[in-house]
Amino acid sequence: MSDSRTAAWDQIEALPQASLSDLFAGDDARVDRLSGRIDWGEGEDAAGIRFDWSKTHLTADLLDAFDGLAEASDFAARRAELFAGEPINVTEGRAAEHTAQRGSGSEASVEEADALRTRMQMLVEAIREGALGDVNHLIHIGIGGSALGPDLAVDALTRDLAYVDCHVVSNIDGVALEEAFAACDPATTLVAVASKTFTTIETMTNAESAMRWLREGGVSDPHGRVIALTANPERAVEWGVDETRVLPFMESVGGRYSLWSSIGFPVALAAGWDEFAAMLEGAAAVDAHFRDTDGRDNLPLRAAFADQYYARVRGCQTRAVFAYDERLALFPSYLQQLEMESNGKRVTSNGEPVDGPTAPITWGGVGTDAQHAVFQLLHQGTHMVPVDFIASIAPGDALDPAHHAILLTNCFAQGAALMAGGNMSADGKDPAREFPGNRPSATILCDDLDAATLGALIAFHEHRTFANAVLMGINPFDQFGVELGKKMARDIEGGAAEFDASTKALLEASGLG
Template sequence: MSDSRTAAWQQIEALPQETLGDLFAGDDARVDRLSGRIGWGEGEDAAGIRFDWSKTHLTDDLLAGFEALAEASDFTAKRAALFAGDTINVTEGRAAEHTAQRGFGSEASVEEAQALLARMQMLVEAIREGALGQIKHLIHIGIGGSALGPALAINALTRDLSYVDCHVVSNIDGVALEAAFEACDPATTLIAVASKTFTTIETMTNADSALTWLRENGVADPHGRVVALTANPERAVEWGVDETRVLPFMESVGGRYSLWSSIGFPVALAAGLDEFAAMLDGAAAVDEHFANTDGRDNLCLRAAFADQYYARVRGCQTRAVFAYDERLALFPSYLQQLEMESNGKRVTSQGEPVGGPTAPITWGGVGTDAQHAVFQLLHQGTHMVPVDFIASIAPGDALNPAHHRILLTNCFAQGAALMAGGNMSADGKDPAREFPGNRPSATILCDDLDAATLGALIAFHEHRTFANAVLMGINPFDQFGVELGKKMAKDIDGGAAEFDASTKALLEASGLG
């Protein structure tokens, strides 16, 4: 670690640890200083998201310390390199150009991304016009980023209207694929196979089984019902997909950042091209904010300051995310891959040991369900767990407004209770009814949860993840940690390696030995 980075951390770690109650006392401007908004649209179409970090332990002195850390970490230059399409994924020797899909990147990369998205648009329109016959169902097959992003977006955006009944299948467990088969009519089903390399064993095994299902149910040309979403179009053609139904995306777009590319095909088909375009626009609004706002005013960077503070200074090993909106039920799972696969590293970009904790464990759920399950630990357990609450001012339902009012009051009350604490016994002395308080939370409050907002939420967390990586000095764009277990699984299947006694016993007990 450089001397300037070490000095910045020493400055941060030396600061007093005040309670949230003390930080709010007598500071009427705290909420305004630690809240901000990212918006898009104009006039009646103006919309946006409010980010309130005032219930965290951030102070002006801490923010100044983290700004010094960002400067020592060369944040401004690395952010510029990200948007310029430079080779910032140093271990794999390539750029990370997911923002180019949204119009922010080198001119050549933006043009290429727009051309590929236009190709996707033409195929979606052709399918809608009946080029592949009547299509009522789509089975989207992928894993990791090729499945989590589409599943999140489809679940969030197609509850009111779905042009195509879409089922996202990722698990190699055949039960998952059979459930999709049960829900679909093979005569009117399209298969999307999403794989960057078109070699991922789980995805290709599921794809082969989907072709068998179509064939056994009277579809004469199963390959003619397949759309391939890949950065390796040649391999998709070799596998049997006609090139007119291959939707490529750029090699520089990583899997967990790929929703904005042709991996978003099922979103465009099920939710509509306008919804997909709106999702890109919302993400672009966050790109503009992140690219052009400096220091603590950069809301993505400010969130990373808090993340670093709790992980390194307060020793928090987890961070919880609770969406008080059923449409975001899959958002915590999406963030798990984004944050933990990106920043779950033990060495820096230069291959040196990281000087402190890296990504915390991301977990969460949906409010108000989670209040009756895990909030006991958050309020009275021995762990300090920073919490993000996400909610929408506008309801997602047309029922009695009492539903949404109760939902929002519970969301806001949980953050207030975590901070304030108290004792609920009659005499105020029962330790079993004592709440220590001083537990941090942030609130992300959306005007509405539409496609643009979803895009903005995802992009905010992408940039938050990148900012965290820069502050830690690591590369967030590789994921070698997923490879070892996959290699050993192949070794087991091929009988090519020796294993420990426990693994041998399990193989024998399961009939695989």
């Protein structure tokens, strides 16, 4: 670590640790100072998200010190490299150009992304107009980012209306694929195969099984029902997909950042092209804010300040995310990959050991269900767990408004209770009924949960993840940690390696040895 970064961390760690209640006492400006909005649209189409970090332990002094850390970490330069399409993924020697899919990046990359998106739009519209016959179902096969993003977006945006019944399958466990088969008619089903390399073993094994299912269901040309989503179009054509139904995306778009590319095909087909375009527009608004705003006023960077404070100074090993909206049920799972695969590293971009904790374990659930499952630990357990609450002012249902009022009341009350604490016994002395309080939370409050808002939420967390990486000095865009287990699985299949006694016994017990 450079001397300037060491000095910045020394300053951060030396600052006093006041309680949240004390930080609020006598500071009428705290909420305004630690809250901010990102907006998009105009007139009746204007909307946005409020980000309130006032219930965290951030202070003016901490923000000053973290501004110093960002400067010492060359945050502005790293951000400029990201948006310029520089090879910021140093271990793999390539750029990370997911923002170019949304209009921010090098001119050549933005033009290429536009052309590929136009190609996808034309295919989506052709399918909707009957070019491939009746299409009532889509089975989308992928894994990791090729599945998590589409699954989240389709689930969030098609609750009221789906033009096509979409099933996202990622697990190699055949039960998952059989469940999709049972819900679909082969004669009216398309299969989207999403793989950056078009060689991913789980995806391609599932794809082969889907071809057999189509054939056994009376489809004479199963490969004629396939849409390939890949950065390796030649491989897709070799596998049997007609080139007119191959939707490429750029090699510089990483898997967990690929929803904005042709990997978003199921979103465009199931929710409609306008919804997919709106999702891109919401993300672009966050891109503009992140690109053009400096220091603590940069909301993803401010969130990263809090993340780093709790992980490094307070020793918090986890961060919880609770979406008080059923449509965001898959959002914590999406963030797990985004944050833990990006920043779950042990060395810096220079190959040196990281000098402190990196990504915390991201977990969460849906409110109010989670209140009756895990909030006991959050309120009275021995762990300090920073919590993010996500909610929408506008309801997602047409039922009695009491439903949404109770939902929001619970969301806001949980944050207040975590901070304030108290004792619920009659005499205020029963330790079993005591809540220590001083437990941090942040609230992300959306005007509404529509496609643009979903895009903005995802982009916010992408940039938050990048900002954390810069502050730690690591490369968030590779993911070699997922490869070792895959290699060993291939070794087992090929009988090419010796394993420990426990693994041998398990292989023998399961009939694989």
